Amino acid sequence: MAERIGFGVDVHAFADGRKLILGGVNVPHVRGLDGHSDADVLAHAVADAILGAARLGDIGKLFPDTDPAYKDADSLKLLSAAAAAVRDAGWRIVDIDSVIACQSPKLSPHREQMRANLAHALGISVDNVGVKATTTERLGFEGREEGITAYAVCLLDR
Numbered sequence: 001m002a003e004r005i006g007f008g009v010d011v012h013a014f015a016d017g018r019k020l021i022l023g024g025v026n027v028p029h030v031r032g033l034d035g036h037s038d039a040d041v042l043a044h045a046v047a048d049a050i051l052g053a054a055r056l057g058d059i060g061k062l063f064p065d066t067d068p069a070y071k072d073a074d075s076l077k078l079l080s081a082a083a084a085a086v087r088d089a090g091w092r093i094v095d096i097d098s099v100i101a102c103q104s105p106k107l108s109p110h111r112e113q114m115r116a117n118l119a120h121a122l123g124i125s126v127d128n129v130g131v132k133a134t135t136t137e138r139l140g141f142e143g144r145e146e147g148i149t150a151y152a153v154c155l156l157d158r
Contacts, residue, residue: 003156006048008154011150023113023114024076024113042098046154047079047082059082093122094154094155096129098152101135102142115129
C-alpha cells in the first residue's frame with residue numbers, strides 16, 4: 001500500500017498549578033492539563049495519528065507514562081521522535097489536520113504558532129498542517145470546562 005490514513009485522539013483533564021501547553025504554545029489560562037508529560041493533547045493526538053497510520057502503535061507505547069524519563073517531557077520533542085520513527089519505517093508525512101475541542105480559552109490567536117510548531121516537529125511544511133478549534137456549545141466535559149480533547153488525522157505515503 002502506497003498511502004495510509006491515521007487517526008489520533010487525546011484527552012486530558014484540567015489541573016491547577018500547571019501550564020496549558022497546546023501545539024507547543026504556552027496558552028495563557030487559569031489552569032493547565034493534567035498528565036505525565038506536559039500534557040499537550042494536540043501534539044499527542046498528532047503523534048497517535050502518524051504512529052497509527054504507520055502501524056507503530058501509539059504514543060504510550062513509545063513513551064510510557066510509567067517511565068520517569070518522560071515526566072514533564074516536552075511533547076513536541078516526543079512528536080519529533082515519533083515522526084522520526086515513522087520515517088524510519090519508510091513513510092513520509094504528507095498532511096495533518098486537527099481539531100481541539102474546548103470551551104475556553106479562545107485558541108484562534110495561537111493557531112498559527114501551533115501550526116508552525118507542529119510542522120517543525122514533524123519536519124514538514126506549515127502548509128501541510130491544519131489546526132482548528134471548536135467549542136462544544138457548553139455540552140460534555142469540554143463544555144463544562146473540565147478538560148480538552150484533540151483529534152488529528154494524517155496522510156502518509158511511501
